[in-house]
Amino acid sequence: MVNWKAVIIGFILTVIFTSILNQVIGSFGSYIGVITAGIIVGYMVNYNWMNGVSENRRFSEKQKSLIFGAIHGGLIGILGGIVAVIIVLIVGGGPYIVESFGVLLLVEIIADVILGAVGGAFGAMIA
Secondary structure, three states, X not given: OOOHHHHHHHHHHHHHHHXXXXXXXXXXXXXXXXXXXXXXXXXXXXXXXXXOOOOOXXXXXXXXXXXXXXXXXXXXXXXXXXXXXXXXXXXXXXXXHHHHHHHHHHHHHHHHHHHHHHHHHHHHHHO
């Protein structure tokens, strides 16, 4: 069961972290923002702060927490990747960026999904 409250909070954190870190670090700010939001949401979901626990009995508690953290982090990565691409389009000049770097934007979304899942699993582990 996906906890959409946690995903929305992670999305908001991703937008905030990405906006701030892009000004300071540059293009790596979006990656750091996604992984940081993934860690925070993975930690929150593992501690059941927002009723994010499933009734699935096939996995141990630690396995469930890692799976939930990775799923929620991946969803944050999807939403954060889309927002990061929109920010790049707005700041970077629109159609020229898409024409020149279309494949790179797709790679950035995929990287954000992977980093979000890794961050969510890591946040679940440290909780």
